[in-house]
Amino acid sequence: MPARPLDLDGCGELARLERSGLVESRHLGAAAVVDASGRVLRAVGDVGATVYPRSTLKPLQAIAMLEAGARFTDEQLVLASASHCGSPAHLAVVEGMLSEDGRSPDDLQCPVDPPLGSRERAERRAAGLPATRVTMNCSGKHAGFLRASDALGADARQYLHVEHPVQRRVVETIAQWTGEAVHHTAVDGCGAPLHATSLAALARGIARVAAEESAHAAALTTAVRAQPWAIDGVGRANTVVIERLGLLAKIGAEGLVVLATPEGVAVAVKVLDGGMRATTPVALALLVAEGAVDADAAAEVVASLAQPVLGGGEVVGGLVVSV
Template identity: 65%
Template sequence: MNSTPSAAPAPLSVDGSVELAHLHRSGLIESRHIGTAAVVTADGERLRTLGDVDATVFPRSTLKPLQTLALIESGAEFADDELVLATASHCGSPRHLAVVERMLAADGRTAADLQCPADWPLGSAERAAYRANGGERSRLAMNCSGKHAGFLRAGDALGDGDPSRYLDPEHPVQRCIVDSIEGMLGERIRATGVDGCGAPLHATSLAALARATARVAAGTTPAAQRLMAAVIAEPWAIDGEGRANTRVIETLGAIAKIGAEGLVVIGLPSGVGVAVKILDGSMRATTPVALELLAATGQVDVDTVAAFRAELEEPVRGGDAVVGGLRVTV
């Protein structure tokens, strides 16, 4: 496996980035978020692009919906909440951990069979509660544990004789994932590295990532239809109650997925996808920028976006007063 993507087209640069949002306090701009963004239809039409959307990026966990399609196509069977956990960067609530434990137990396994690293729950409130109850870093609590449990189940369906190899790029599950990803992207994978959870991570352009997300949301394949039905039925599982991805799904009937290092994708059932990458890896502006771009291109009602942002974003405070906030500049 090549973990140094030197042969890939150039990664996103400062020159290829534009300002997408800024934070203002007491009338002055305090921070600026630069990056790139693309709104693309399932057939590849670019409705709006900002910055170099053809530069190479590691999609991080925004790739999970495409990985999950391969798990479905393996022939493995999943309940709806299990399928969404396989797609999730879950916050680590007891409800999330119970589903992953159920998946493992049904397959005759325990958390010791997972090869994601031991970690605390992703959500701050969930992490505090977990630690207060005596919890320690564990593979089960790691936010990718559902994905890894899904990899193991798909390996069983494919007849793999050595589940300890499930993260090997040549493992049948990982080879199926490559085929699924390239089919939805409409382009070849540009480079392969290693994600934070230890799984193979495949680089692409942001424009192709937006297109692939649109294709998933539109249900362009039977596997995509199955995944979308599960996501709509169990939106809490992909993130957590009240958290951004879950609320986008509940509000828009969409699929939404964050990725580490400043990424988010949102796909609408109408067949439009948006992908955002913040260059310095900050997550603060990702979902607001994505939603405002969907509104600006006529895909989502402006008032819906305004209400959603008011619900989820923290204002900038000076003492007890609100003195600023995030302003999307697209």
């Protein structure tokens, strides 16, 4: 099936930014709310369009690692599915995984990159510490790929090659959980193969994971709820949503987020311009509208994460969800 990328005609308004009573910016995009059976409960825009899921695919990649025979502690499993902020605690888990497997950070094939979190990046710079492969936000996933490669008895030096046994297992897992065959593959920012899906298929796959349709999915969701700090970082959006609402939550670069309830209702949001500001508020609003999340609890989370619009040091506006 040829890829049909999301375009302007396939988008609706997801949110707008208001300043002193006037709309200053608008966020266009698409969103799909799906249950674990695959039924689309609500569609905003063209949810059949092809998108790069980016890091929202990490839960499925982690399940592929488990299916390959890799074994992890809860913290390690969450780091294998994380876009971590680069805190010392995150780095310690990744370094511990490598050490347990007789490896060093030099065995990682993700790029050298400073921490994702602005605070963590500033603290590391102030301490005179360089960026490394471990500080790159996908380092836990790469350590997981190495462990899965060992479990399969494969050549770990080739673990990012699209035909490597681990990466073939990832493709099979994506097709199994989303119900959609992979028909377009690129290279993600971390160097791993990146498999495009439709927005509806992405939501369907995450809904099934959250509903714990296999022992490996249950292991992942249990670990995420036990160690929510590990998937993102203390006070950061995914971690706050997991801690306070009990959802499975995963951001992806270029305006992606997936959220899912334990009952298996999931939402996938793609903001067309790649901005992240509207992703979590829009996703939560759509789950609230379907009765899948308590409205008051969601509103408290959104308020705690909000970035107010300031004028002269005073709040003069903010983000308003349109869906």
